[in-house]
Amino acid sequence: MKNSPLTKTNYIIMGVSALLILVGFILMYGSSTDIAFNPDVFSFRRITLAPIVVMSGFFLMVVGIMWKCKKCDNKNSEENTL
Numbered sequence: 001m002k003n004s005p006l007t008k009t010n011y012i013i014m015g016v017s018a019l020l021i022l023v024g025f026i027l028m029y030g031s032s033t034d035i036a037f038n039p040d041v042f043s044f045r046r047i048t049l050a051p052i053v054v055m056s057g058f059f060l061m062v063v064g065i066m067w068k069c070k071k072c073d074n075k076n077s078e079e080n081t082l
Contacts, residue, residue, distance in 0.1 A: 006065075011064075012064075014065065017057045018057070020060060021054055024051070
């Protein structure tokens with residue numbers, strides 16, 4: 001795993017973002033009722049908060065994949081010069 005492009009930091013960020021996406025979908029989850037119209041469908045939590053949490057999780061996933069470790073770059077450049 002020495003030549004892996006992803007480091008431990010990348011996996012931690014990606015794990016946090018996956019949890020954030022899961023929390024967002026849990027916030028969107030609604031109760032099942034027999035009522036024809038449930039006004040709780042239009043609550044702030046489901047309409048505004050949950051999509052913001054999910055989208056921030058997706059954005060953080062991209063950051064986690066693209067994150068480049070500065071210490072790792074210095075370490076690799078020293079190994080290449082030896």
